[in-house]
Amino acid sequence: MPVRPSPIRPAAVLTVLLALAAPALAQDRGTLHPKPLPPLANPDDPSTPAKALFGRATTPAALPPQSIGGYARGCVAGAEALPIDGDTWQVMRLSRNRNWGHPRLVAFVEKLAAEAPRKAGWPGLLVGDMSQPRGGPMLTGHASHQLGLDADIWLTPMPDRRLTRAEREEMSATNVVRPDRRDIDPEVWRPEHLRLIRMVSREPEVARIFVNPAIKRALCREAGSDRGWLTKVRPIYGHNYHFHIRLDCPAGEAACHDQDP
Numbered sequence: 596m597p598v599r600p601s602p603i604r605p606a607a608v609l610t611v612l613l614a615l616a617a618p619a620l621a622q623d624r625g626t627l628h629p630k631p632l633p634p635l636a637n638p639d640d641p642s643t644p645a646k647a648l649f650g651r652a653t654t655p656a657a658l659p660p661q662s663i664g665g666y667a668r669g670c671v672a673g674a675e676a677l678p679i680d681g682d683t684w685q686v687m688r689l690s691r692n693r694n695w696g697h698p699r700l701v702a703f704v705e706k707l708a709a710e711a712p713r714k715a716g717w718p719g720l721l722v723g724d725m726s727q728p729r730g731g732p733m734l735t736g737h738a739s740h741q742l743g744l745d746a747d748i749w750l751t752p753m754p755d756r757r758l759t760r761a762e763r764e765e766m767s768a769t770n771v772v773r774p775d776r777r778d779i780d781p782e783v784w785r786p787e788h789l790r791l792i793r794m795v796s797r798e799p800e801v802a803r804i805f806v807n808p809a810i811k812r813a814l815c816r817e818a819g820s821d822r823g824w825l826t827k828v829r830p831i832y833g834h835n836y837h838f839h840i841r842l843d844c845p846a847g848e849a850a851c852h853d854q855d856p
Contacts, residue, residue, distance in 0.1 A: 625690035625764035632734075649731030653692065656729050660698050662742040662844060662851040669851075671730035671743030675701045683719035684708035685753055687763050693724040693733075697743035699800070699845050700725065704746055707795060715790035719753030722746065723768070723837050742851060744842040748795075750788060750835075768836035772809045776835075779813040789817050795840060796824040802854065805831045805839035 632651050635643060649670070660673035674695045679686040684704065686694045696704075704722060711717040726743045727733060739745055751769040758766070771788065773780045792814065796804055806814070808830035818825055844851035 625688040627690070627761060627764055629690040629692075644732075646732035646734050649727055649729055650734040652727065652729045652731075654728050655695065660845075661848055662697050662730070662744055664742065664850070665852045666739045666742050666745065666841065666854065668732075669730060669741045671695075671697055671726060671741075673698070674726065674728055674730065674743050676728075677701050677704055677722060677725060680757065681705060681708055683712060683753065684722055685719070685758055685763070686722045687749065687758075687768075688723065689760065689763055691724065693727055693740075694722065695728045695730075695743065696725045696746065697842075697845065700744050700746060700842055703798070703800065703840075703842060707798075711791060711794070715794045716787045717752055717791045718755065721749035721751050721753050721768070723749055739841075742844075744844070744851075746840045747837045748840060749837045752787070770835050772807050772835035776807075776809060778809050784813060786817075789814055792828065792838060793818070793824055795838075796827045800842050801827060801840060802843040803839075803841040804828045805834050805841070807831075807833065807835040809835070810838070 631653075635647060635651070637643070638648060655674040656672040658672035660671075660675075662671050663669050675698045677684075677686060677694045677696065679689060679694065704720070704725075708720045711720060723746075724737065724740060725746045726740050730741045730743045732738075732741060737745075749768040750771050769783060771779050771783045788810075792804060792806070792810075795801060804827055806828055811825075811828055811830040814828060815822075815825060841854075844853045
């Protein structure tokens with residue numbers, strides 16, 4: 596008697612689709628041998644997703660610097676790459692090629708890294724995703740980071756040595772949230788975490804900082820009487836391995852659209 600195939604259950608299909616659509620997170624591993632994406636058969640087809648085009652751009656648009664559109668629906672011209680090494684920063688997950696940004700963002704990250712040891716007692720920054728060379732939507736990961744004005748900073752202090760390429764691709768960022776997700780993990784969380792986030796929030800060009808709700812809870816509890824900077828720190832799902840810096844639109848760039856405060 597022939598064996599009939601089991602019926603496909605919608606819940607099982609949904610589970611598979613969700614797994615395939617899982618984003619690339621800060622702690623997800625990169626690769627030591629990145630391969631270029633295959634060329635599109637018809638890139639001028641109007642039905643081609645924007646992320647397929649932007650995800651294949653490996654160089655910036657040779658135009659004056661300009662952020663165009665919104666943080667989750669836009670692009671950037673004249674982007675610059677943050678050098679992968681500085682005295683007080685190191686870029687992670689090099690295989691993603693997402694260490695690009697508006698020159699204003701690149702200068703901000705370099706300045707932040709230089710000030711962090713003195714102002715926050717933080718030895719240096721491990722920099723995660725910024726933007727693609729031309730911004731725009733990504734094939735994996737973020738819905739935002741499209742204007743060249745967003746940067747993820749790992750909640751792991753930079754070690755006192757240069758990480759190897761393998762470490763930059765494979766080591767995990769530090770999860771500072773308890774397993775039950777209701778508060779920070781006291782075995783991992785340090786006063787320097789608060790000092791670093793507070794330092795960043797006080798910068799006038801910073802529009803928002805996104806953190807895990809448990810981190811926002813800890814910051815509110817530990818901030819003391821100086822609390823005005825907390826208004827820029829917004830709780831959002833995820834962000835337990837890194838915090839997300841968002842700069843406001845550069846002055847004079849009318850095509851760049853700030854978020855509603």
